[in-house]
Amino acid sequence: MSHAKSFGAVHRPQLLLLLAMLIAVLPAFSEFLSGKDLLAALRAGGYVILMRHASSPREPPDSKIADVDNPHLERQLDAVGRSSAREMGEAIRHLKIPIGDVFSSPTYRALETIKLAQLGQAITLPELGDSGQSMMADKSGARGAWLKAKAAQLPPVGKNTLIVTHFPNIMEAYPQEAAGLADGEALILHPDGRGAAQIVARVKIDEWSRFVIVH
Secondary structure (H helix, E strand, O other): OHHHHHHHHHHHHHHHHHHHHHHHHHHHHHOOOOHHHHHHHHHHOOOEEEEEOOOOOOOOOOOOOOOOOOOOOOOOOOHHHHHHHHHHHHHHHHOOOOEEEEEEOOOHHHHHHHHHHOOOOOEEOHHHOOOOOOOOOOOOOHHHHHHHHHHOOOOOOOOEEEEEEOHHHHHHHOOOOOOOOOOOOEEEEEEOOOOOEEEEEEEOOOHHHHHHHHO
């Protein structure tokens, strides 16, 4: 009996510490959503879809192949990007996922993504842009902090917010969660109403159409 008491006395602090650590990390995993649960959550609204623009060549087009409404010869979507943007929009409408506010980078390729998806009128914000240098990092961290604050804003009741921006911006805001984010891929965030938002899913641009087939 004395041996049992001694064993408990020695290990109780470590056990309590382990229990506290498990409690701390459980919420992050308990709210991760997929499949039907993710669709049900998005249909109810209250989430932010933070998306990298659809597939685009890394170099701007020359005048011979530029879109007619791209007079400044900015980077534009390629055939894959245009097709996937349309299919994503069709799937989201078919799935009856309500989209409220739509915020976009001012760049042509981001606006083209939204236009082809037909998910609403975009509100352009310079903070979502690439400052004319799409792969340049913001060493101050201000751009990432701004994006995290924006993604933490509550959408209108019963709606989801769509934000279309660039990979460096998303990486600066969420360096671990956004690692390897593909063209058109989105982080799904759930704002808590207190200035923070939890990432509950990642959805590739072609997965929206798969949801239609499966669900």
